[in-house]
Amino acid sequence: MADPRLEVIDRRIAGAKRIVAVSSGKGGVGKSMIATTLALTLRQKGYSVGLLDLDFTSPSTHVILGVEGLQPEEEKGIIPPLAHGLRYMSIVYYAMDEPAPLRGVDVSNAIIELMAITRWGELDYLVIDTPPGIGDATLDMIRLTRGIQFLLVTTPSRVAFETVRKLLELLRGLGVPVIGVVENMVMRPSGRIRGLFEEAGAPNLGVIAYDPEIEDALGDVDRLMKTGFAETMAGVASEVERLTLMRRPMA
Ligand SMILES: Nc1ncnc2c1ncn2[C@@H]1O[C@H](COP(=O)(O)OP(=O)(O)OP(=O)(O)O)[C@@H](O)[C@H]1O
Numbered sequence: 001m002a003d004p005r006l007e008v009i010d011r012r013i014a015g016a017k018r019i020v021a022v023s024s025g026k027g028g029v030g031k032s033m034i035a036t037t038l039a040l041t042l043r044q045k046g047y048s049v050g051l052l053d054l055d056f057t058s059p060s061t062h063v064i065l066g067v068e069g070l071q072p073e074e075e076k077g078i079i080p081p082l083a084h085g086l087r088y089m090s091i092v093y094y095a096m097d098e099p100a101p102l103r104g105v106d107v108s109n110a111i112i113e114l115m116a117i118t119r120w121g122e123l124d125y126l127v128i129d130t131p132p133g134i135g136d137a138t139l140d141m142i143r144l145t146r147g148i149q150f151l152l153v154t155t156p157s158r159v160a161f162e163t164v165r166k167l168l169e170l171l172r173g174l175g176v177p178v179i180g181v182v183e184n185m186v187m188r189p190s191g192r193i194r195g196l197f198e199e200a201g202a203p204n205l206g207v208i209a210y211d212p213e214i215e216d217a218l219g220d221v222d223r224l225m226k227t228g229f230a231e232t233m234a235g236v237a238s239e240v241e242r243l244t245l246m247r248r249p250m251a
């Protein structure tokens with residue numbers, strides 16, 4: 001029998017015109033940084049933007065945004081509070097700063113629960129930060145989120161390429177649109193990884209240099225948005241604007 005919560009989720013996200021999941025086969029490649037900066041950049045361009053942190057075991061977008069003490073409002077569900085202009089939803093509101101060890105089925109339930117209670121309202125973009133790897137969380141997110149599109153993140157390493165290529169194939173197999181690939185933490189630009197992804201049919205959305213300024217800018221959004229990282233992300237955001245498919249809201 002179909003889970004009745006799925007229909008609820010569909011209604012909850014119906015007002016989001018485009019849903020972009022930032023994902024990678026690999027951990028530690030910069031997904032959270034890219035998801036957060038993408039959301040902030042789109043907001044600066046005047047769009048209404050939501051940011052959903054679906055990394056339940058190690059949420060980190062709140063650290064990048066430097067938000068503390070925010071609490072969602074409860075009203076026939078949960079209204080995500082505003083953080084630097086973003087409608088921002090994360091498990092940290094509920095887990096506080098305690099570790100939240102969850103097993104597979106609990107992760108699924110937590111994701112379903114969070115998505116079923118969150119009232120996003122009208123959004124031009126809903127950006128989702130995802131946990132690393134191709135696990136239950138990724139598969140659940142795909143199953144639960146009609147109209148989801150993926151932005152993939154790799155590093156210049158072939159180790160990253162191989163895992164991201166698998167995710168790309170998985171998404172293709174499931175018929176889920178992939179906007180393209182961002183190459184992050186590049187120290188010696190070569191175009192090699194870009195070429196490999198282009199051969200696989202995934203456009204490059206940007207090449208981000210390794211930026212030693214980033215660490216000091218964590219938690220300080222004004223400073224973050226002035227880094228070289230954010231400057232390159234402005235180009236990525238333009239590509240996302242150009243290449244994302246409009247998701248028709250439900251009638
Ligand atoms: N271009 C960059 N230059 C320098 N440091 C970076 C860059 N991109 C990300 N980082 C740093 O690398 C670390 C990992 O980034 P981030 O947490 O965004 O990766 P992630 O893919 O979300 O990791 P996880 O898989 O654990 O969720 C962070 O400390 C971040 O500040």
Ligand SMILES: [Mg+2]
Nearest residue numbers: 031032055060
């Ligand atoms: Mg992360």
